[in-house]
Amino acid sequence: MKKKKKKISKPSLDTKKSTVESIKARRAYKRRQSRKWMIIGGVATLLSGVTWALFIPYKGPITYGACKVFLENYVLYPQSVRISTVDDYGASVRIWFTYLDSFGEFKLEPMQCFFKMTTDDDKKKYGNVSFIMEKATINRREIGPDIIERFNYSILGIVASPPDLSLPTPIPDSLEDLQVDSSKFRKPIFDK
Template sequence: MTAPQNQKRKFALRLPRLPWWGWGIAGAVLVGIVVSVAMSMPEQGSWRYGACKVFLQRYIKYPESIRFIAGGETMSTVSIVFSDTNPFGAQQIRVFECLFSNPDGRLSLSKITMDRKPIPDEIVKTYNALLPTLAGIELETELPPPPPNSLENLKED
């Protein structure tokens, strides 16, 4: 045997000899691991959700007090349910909605509401000017986890 043939055999990958059902079990375990890892990853929203989240953090007076409770989006609307602390220290649960439109092939904000009350148009125009900048930035788009089924787990300390 020559040296190059010996090296080929040396580095050859040898798979263990298993019966057909052994490979089936190994495949099922591998699929189970992949599925469990995929299911444990948090849900992600689109960049529109991330942009709406940025607008919310700019609009609230104390953005560090925001706790995201729920979020979701449809084809034209992004809604975020959150709690925040007002200047008097009272905590309240609120809803922030961004309504997007696509008039000229460009995505733009048509309306923003906080607790179903529209935010002034001047602020919406300012945020519309920020959309092209936000489109080029990687935004935080992680959706909040769904609320627990048990009322016991909903208690806060």
């Protein structure tokens, strides 16, 4: 047998009760109802906040954004750049990326940007920024200091209007997750 839930009934105006008692009963009823809706609203807000937090991508620091802009300026076809891994070491950022070279081949290469805090002389030269690029390496080859010098003038604009700082999804650790069944994508030439 099911138990019936006790319903909260609205207080009725009874002629036998005094008006003070009926007012108190109405206030108690309104308090119970408002408390119930506050709890429901709090739970709904908490659930929507948790759901929102689960679906937003992780964001990297502004040094990652500066390194990403430098990479897009340096690569020949920047629309083909796909960032696979980002490692933040504090004073440096390493980006592993793939890109399409001039021969139509996709290459996977590392890029590392090294940053330093600005001094008063640097702030006079480059503007009011908190960091500048000290050096950069692509595929473990150092980029010329004149290119880095010219890029440091644009860091103020990068900080003022930052690029998309969303970090890429991590690559799976197990080899089984990395395997692709290529027979799904290939057209059979010979019939069995």
